[in-house]
Amino acid sequence: MLTNSDLVELTAFRRALHRRPEISGQEVETARTITAALKQLSPSRILTGLGGHGVAAVFDSGTKGETVLFRAELDALPIQERSDNDWVSEIAGKSHVCGHDGHMTMLLALGRLLSRKPVAKGRVVLMFQPAEEDGSGAKAVVADPAYEQISPDWAFAIHNEPGRPFGYVSTCTGVINCASLxxxxxxxxxxxxxxxxxxxxxxxxxxxxxxxxxxxxxxxGALDDSFRLVTITHMQMGEPTFGVAPGDGVIYATLRTTGDAGLETIEAEARAIAGDAAQKHGLQISFEVCDYFAASINHPDAFAVACKSMDAIGVSHGTEGVPMHASEDFGVFGWGAKSAMLCLGPGEDFAALHNPDYDFDDNLTPVGAAIFERIARDLLGS
Known part of the structure; x- marks a missing residue:
């Protein structure tokens, strides 16, 4: 169990992270800070530079068993924070208004618990993933040759999700976050x-x-196998002038489905429609894919393990608000492991994610750490 001293130190650490946000692919200082904190916990091994700036701490029991990975995210958002807190972002135009600073702190809290009382068998991996917000980080981590040293059997993540009661976890089997690009x-x-x-x-x-x-x-429509959503997010044509008829234009469209295969299909259809329009009107056309997120699919076994663990420690859970339209760069970890995403509520009237006035509730740290620890011990023993 975390002590009062732990909670004071972890809260201070989280707020220090909050002051120094770094966006996707630029998490140099954040990774260095996390690595230094992990070294104090004496894990069996620390891997750095995974898929860019990713960091993984391995707590190996020394006894043969499965590997259980818990993931947090290193990156922040390109959003100007609005806050009167003493720990407001010091970096103009960048902020941790999605709670990744809190997610990292949950993992460090778990690391403290494991360092004091190791699991009985197998390994626990604390994975601090880069570039979650643009969907590139998980793929880069998993593609990194060093990831073979981890190769988890199970993978779990917690994301705070405003709009749910404090301490309530929303989760489900199957799709929990859509694929999108x-x-x-x-x-x-x-x-x-x-x-x-x-x-x-x-x-x-x-x-x-x-x-x-x-x-x-x-x-x-309904989030079933046939769900498809296209959102036009940006358009630009020519220059803001009255003297020139435009010669170029750009359209940004976000494509969203409940599965990776469906996303490939709708992308092909969108390219074909755009290509036909370009040809019809005598235009050249080019395409660029950005922010490509795989679907996050909760494996029924991982879902069952998480629910049993939450029941054991009295954490209320259900399917409120899931699956979600929103995407999450966690699904890739489920390609080679039984995985589950858990959505932890900070309160029903809490500021929404990506809002400039959002800030992580430090009272969630011991809740998330307790969930992770119980999952680890249920799978690997005490």
Whole structure:
């Protein structure tokens, strides 16, 4: 059990992380801070530079058994924080308004518990993943040759989710977070004088046609196998001037499905529709895929283990608010392991994630650590 001294120190640590946020792919200082904190816990091994700036601490019992991975995220968001807290972000335009600072602190709390009382068999891995917010980190970590030294049998993660009662965990079997990607569509024609638009090739008509056509590919609905959602998130055409007929345009569309295969299908359809429009209007076209998130699928065995562990320590749980439209860069860890994502409530009236006034509730740290510890001991013994 965490002591009062632990909680004071962990709260101070979390707030120190909060002051120094780093966005996806830039988590140099954060990774260094986490590594230094882990060294004090004397794990069997610390791996650094995983998939970029990822850090993993291995607590090996020395007795043969399974490997259980618990994941947190290193990165922050490119959002200007609004807060009167003493620990407000010191980095302009960047902030931990998704709670990743709190998730990291939960794992460090778990590390303290394991260092004092190791598991009886197997290994526990504390994985601090880079670049969660843009969907690139988990794939990079798993593709890193050093990840073979971890190769977990089980993987678990907790994400705080405002809108749920404090300490309540939402989870389910099957899909819990959708697959998604951002498709950037660039249309290129030819500029002309605004007085003689016929001398150029404008993307305007193609863009007007594409917005409803792309949106029609997926209009949401129930989160079942047929769920598809396309959201137009940004458009730009030409320059803000009255004297030039535009010669280029860009459309950003977010594509979302409940499965990875479905995402491939809707992406192919979107590319085909855009390509036809470009050809029809005499435009060149190019595509770029960004923020590619695999679906997070809770394995029934991992779900059952988590529920049994939460029952044992009196943590209330259910399926409120899940599955979710939102994506999460955790699903990749489930490609080679039985995995489960747990959504931990900080309160029903809590500020929403990614809002500039959001801040992690430090009272969640012992709750998350207790859940993780019980899962670890239920699987690996005390």
């Amino acid at each position: 951002g498709l950037k569509i660039t249309l290129t024609g030819k500029t002309a004088h605004a007085a003689d638009p016929q001398d150029g090739v404008s993307p305007a008509t193609a863009m007007v046609e594409l917005v409803p056509a792309l949106s029609a590919l997926g209009q949401g």
